[in-house]
Amino acid sequence: MPYSLHSHSGQFCKHGYGLLEDVVKEAIRKGFYVYGLTEHMPRFADSELYPEEIEAKCTPSSLATTYNDFLKEAKRLQEVYNGQIQLIIGSEIEFINEEYAKYVHQLRKDTIDYVVGSLHHVQSIPVDFSPELYQKALQIAGNGDLKTLFVKYFNEQYEMLRSVRPEVVGHFDLIRIFSDPVKAEQLLTPSSTEAAEDKEEHNDVWDCIIRNIKYVIEYGGLFEINSRAWKKGLRDAYPHRNIIKAILVEGGRLTLSDDCHGPNDVGLFYEKLPDYLKENQINSIYYLKRDQNIDALSVKEHSNILDDKFWQSMSK
Template identity: 60%
Template sequence: MPYSFHSHSGQFCKHGYGLLEDVVKEAVRKGFHTYGLSEHMPRYIDAELYPEEIEAHCTPKTLEATYDDFQLEARRIRDAYKDKIHLLIGAEIEFITPDYAHHVQQLRETYGIEYIVGSLHHAYSIPIDFSPDMFQQALEQADGQLERLFIQYFDEQYLMLQSVQPEVIGHFDLIRLFADQSVADATLLLPNVWKRIVRNLDWVVAYGGLFEINSRSWKKGLRDAYPQRDIIQAILQKGGKFTLSDDCHGPKDVGLYYHKLPVYLKEVGIHTLYYLAREKGETVVKKHDNVLDDVFWRKIESWE
């Protein structure tokens, strides 16, 4: 009974590839039970555009139009494939400034968004996962101190979590992507960083959000999926809930590195997962016990 709640396509995302419908077709082919469509929300000022968007002559207005087009296409696709797969339509959000709390609420009201992937891609309003150079710019804002940058990231994340209460927490510790891996995990465990991580975890556990195990980190060469295993252990101790996400950016990414998940889940002690579903017009959380016994994992061997 596989699922993923974090996905993109080249049709609606400049750093993705392929058509949204082809992403869904691949999810059907690979036997996914539920798949979440979560294209990026718009950004609202020119200074927040990524280099690839500037090169493509995008503007905040065209990003808004693109997200509107996504919602229309996602609804068409869901109707066309309703007998083959359960699709939920959501958004991966930004929280570059506190004003984004208002923007997210507007999206919820305008589109009846079924779930939010709460991600933080910036610190000091600088992208921290786009390129090593931009990560370095953010690090310079923290006076070159990785600990200070991590503190800033988790403080901004906390504001996002409080303001939005996303159903799914996207790549909780994304800040470690371009950090020196020899020190990143140790920095996460420093007292002033760790207490902020614990604070953020406590908030999510209290309102019932799902922490995604995001397998895309393996494509980036990291040892662990997001979040890393020390954070996973803290979530488990607090009774937090996990789900799965491939963070797909195109058809070939569907189920990306899912073949590594059974061993990884066993190593970190996760035997129960949770997933989102729609019932009577509402998004609800469902429990998936004995996840390692699911026949899905054996089917992965037949994927091409």
């Protein structure tokens, strides 16, 4: 019974493709038990639009309209496919500045079941849109130093976590997406053999990671294992295996997300997950499910996941 708590479609996301209903149909075909519909929340300033949105002549107002249209369609699909799949409705949030916490709280209050707490910007500069914008963030926010950029990313993530307390933490270490892989590996390895003076800087990054992990565990959030990282050519899914180890040591709970951006992305690289879970000694995964008794989402455990028939439908 596979599941994913993080997805998108081209109908409501400019860097996605295809209809949301076709995403749902593919999730049903592949035997998903729970599938989260989590289009991006709108952004609220012209300066925060992505290049693709500017080209499409989007505005903050049009993004808000698109998001409201998503909510209507998601609720319609919940009703149409009730009994075939459990669809839960959320949003992948933005946290470009602290004002976004207010927007997220309002969304939560009025419209959605849960949020995927993601950080896509450092000092308001997008880090996952393109290598060019990543380099801009590295130079401006990181002063040309990858360690500094990583520390700022995890510090801003901590502010997002404290402000929003997302039920699911999205791609925890997205900051490594366009980084130098050798340098990123060093930064994310607590037993690094760097020189003593470098270790001190390195530990700043790792201390931020552990602080953030502990906070999520404290309020009860889930950390997604996001398979879309493999589409970007990274060795590890998000998060890096060393971060997964730290999450497990601290007693954290992991979930699964394909971060789908269209119908063909449903279950993206899920066939690689059994080996990844085994390598990282993960035998239990958690997911959100609507509890009809309390009319709210609750966290469920899927134990012995490596012994399950969970994975067979992913090869279809």
